Amino acid sequence: MAKLEQWxxxxxxxxxxxxxxxxxxxxxxxxxxxxxxxxxxxxxxxDSSLTARILRIAxxxxxxxxxxxxxxISRAIVLIGFDTVRDLSLxxxxxxxxxxxxxxxxxxxxMARAFHAAVQARACAERRGDGAAEEVFIAALLYPLxxxxxxxxxxxxxxxxxxxxxxxxxxxxxxxxxxxxxxFKQLTVALTRDWHLSDPLHSAIxxxxxxxxxxxxxxxxxxxxxxxxxxxxxxxxxxxxxxxxDRLALxxxxxxxxxxxxxxxxxxxxxxFGAGAITGYLPLPPEAQAPDxxxxxxxxxxxxxxxxxxxxxxxxxLSRMLEKQPGIGLVLETVLEGIYRxxxxxxxxFAILTPDRSALxxxxxxGAGGPALLERFRFTHADTPFFNRLYTHxxxxxxxxxxxxxxxFQLTADLLDVLTTRSFFAFPLAINDKVIGVLYADRAPSGxxxxxxxxxxxxxxxxxxxxxxxYLAAK
Numbered sequence: 001m002a003k004l005e006q007w008x009x010x011x012x013x014x015x016x017x018x019x020x021x022x023x024x025x026x027x028x029x030x031x032x033x034x035x036x037x038x039x040x041x042x043x044x045x046x047d048s049s050l051t052a053r054i055l056r057i058a059x060x061x062x063x064x065x066x067x068x069x070x071x072x073i074s075r076a077i078v079l080i081g082f083d084t085v086r087d088l089s090l091x092x093x094x095x096x097x098x099x100x101x102x103x104x105x106x107x108x109x110x111m112a113r114a115f116h117a118a119v120q121a122r123a124c125a126e127r128r129g130d131g132a133a134e135e136v137f138i139a140a141l142l143y144p145l146x147x148x149x150x151x152x153x154x155x156x157x158x159x160x161x162x163x164x165x166x167x168x169x170x171x172x173x174x175x176x177x178x179x180x181x182x183x184f185k186q187l188t189v190a191l192t193r194d195w196h197l198s199d200p201l202h203s204a205i206x207x208x209x210x211x212x213x214x215x216x217x218x219x220x221x222x223x224x225x226x227x228x229x230x231x232x233x234x235x236x237x238x239x240x241x242x243x244x245x246d247r248l249a250l251x252x253x254x255x256x257x258x259x260x261x262x263x264x265x266x267x268x269x270x271x272x273f274g275a276g277a278i279t280g281y282l283p284l285p286p287e288a289q290a291p292d293x294x295x296x297x298x299x300x301x302x303x304x305x306x307x308x309x310x311x312x313x314x315x316x317x318l319s320r321m322l323e324k325q326p327g328i329g330l331v332l333e334t335v336l337e338g339i340y341r342x343x344x345x346x347x348x349x350f351a352i353l354t355p356d357r358s359a360l361x362x363x364x365x366x367g368a369g370g371p372a373l374l375e376r377f378r379f380t381h382a383d384t385p386f387f388n389r390l391y392t393h394x395x396x397x398x399x400x401x402x403x404x405x406x407x408x409f410q411l412t413a414d415l416l417d418v419l420t421t422r423s424f425f426a427f428p429l430a431i432n433d434k435v436i437g438v439l440y441a442d443r444a445p446s447g448x449x450x451x452x453x454x455x456x457x458x459x460x461x462x463x464x465x466x467x468x469x470x471y472l473a474a475k
Contacts, residue, residue, distance in 0.1 A: 003181040007150070008190055026090050037077040038329040038364070044073050044089055045337060045366050048304065053092055053274050054085060060272050062265075068320075071313035074334045075321060087138045094145065095275060110148050112270075112281035113225045114141050119266040120259060121221030127248050128213055139201035140218045146187030220244050224259065228283040232260060260285040303368065303446040306344030311457055314338040315464060322468055325475060332364055335465040339441050340366040343457040346448070348441035350429070351377055360387060360438060368445040376418045377440075385410040387428075391435050396427040396459035398450065420444055425455055427462035431469050439465065 029040045044050055051073060057063055058076035063084075070076050077085045095111065118141035125133035151158060157179050164175035176183045185205045192201055203210065204218040220240055227236035245255035267279045318334050332350050339348045347367030351360040362377035381388055389409050390397055399409060401423045416422060421444035429437050439462050443450055 037082055038333040041073040041333050057272050072317045072334050072337050074330050075317040084134050106151050107148050108278050109281050110144050112278035114144050115270050116266045117221040117225035120224055120262050121217040123262045124217040135200050136214050136217050140221045142201055147184035303346050304341045304344050311342035314342050331468050335461050336366050338461045343454050345441040346443045346445040352437040384415055391428045398455045399424050425458045431473050
């Protein structure tokens with residue numbers, strides 16, 4: 001197994017499992033016994049591209065058949081489930097990294113097959129009435145992960161494997177074993193175990209002949225996706241179609257038509273995942289052939305721009321959330337998301353008073369340098385008079401880059417050293433006139449100026465937070 005471990009290390013050194021945030025960050029949420037929707041939302045919101053993709057998926061008919069608009073990650077987690085959003089985030093992270101690596105065409109072909117297999121497997125699971133069909137989908141989607149990862153980093157070993165298969169007629173698994181000392185399936189199991197991905201996948205790989213319905217869904221999806229590339233009218237397609245039809249008590253013609261429709265669904269889902277490049281490799285039936293659609297724009301700017309319509313959408317999400325008595329953390333995360341994405345701030349945070357009310361400690365932070373600010377934003381009231389002055393002010397404050405503000409709000413050197421700016425917004429958050437903490441936002445990392453619209457929007461979100469928390473307290 002030494003050689004397998006060496007390949008895993010090589011993949012890690014190539015930084016395969018990251019795109020602007022790490023899989024490890026999501027894994028910390030997964031493995032933490034106190035993990036929460038709010039914490040998962042913070043991880044996702046560190047990457048604007050991932051944020052856009054998760055929201056696009058959450059608003060799709062596949063995940064949101066009722067068509068209820070979703071504008072925030074917090075709302076998406078509530079609507080489609082913590083586990084689903086977590087697994088989708090991990091999978092999107094892996095696939096984004098794979099799409100950007102070398103050996104791209106072969107990887108894209110593998111990814112197209114994986115999407116097709118995953119959609120077919122999930123459709124079978126749903127038809128059986130499986131209450132966790134999404135787990136089957138993720139497992140089937142990641143089934144060829146080891147092979148895709150290998151081709152992204154392979155050098156001469158890849159050519160050796162191809163030569164043994166194409167020139168000597170060796171089976172792919174035998175060739176992999178001879179050259180590498182392990183198979184691609186073993187690499188998939190090792191990678192997904194290391195990244196805490198998909199237990200059902202391990203069952204499907206380790207015991208493919210199992211009668212477990214989920215394993216059958218995954219295996220049948222893989223088999224169908226592979227042979228469908230020869231054409232839906234090919235003889236090779238007949239066996240998996242008949243097997244699926246018998247297992248789900250469908251007529252052969254009915255099953256064939258249904259499975260063709262599922263292939264078209266795979267193309268749409270690939271676009272939702274931001275993997276539109278693979279649609280040309282999917283075995284779409286003639287009636288479903290269509291030119292590639294341009295993917296919807298993503299929030300890929302380094303710093304979000306103010307968006308009044310998004311502000312309204314997020315405020316609606318907050319109102320809907322209150323109907324279900326959410327936790328305080330989820331409310332504050334939604335408010336911070338509104339300030340960050342809606343008001344167009346570079347970073348924002350909520351700091352809470354310590355139990356003895358002598359100090360403030362940052363609890364949640366979003367945006368550029370959020371984790372660092374979260375760590376450093378710790379102040380005692382005795383040494384930082386600004387906060388007592390803010391509590392007395394009892395409203396949102398816009399601290400400008402002026403000596404007057406520095407004097408009137410008593411901005412100390414220690415405070416400015418942590419904030420790295422003299423221009424910011426702050427609000428003393430109180431429940432029934434008792435201050436519990438502070439909301440803060442700035443545009444220091446980008447150097448963009450704060451403005452009147454931004455201040456009024458920030459203040460509005462802060463007041464909504466106050467009213468929401470007072471509403472929950474009354475309940």
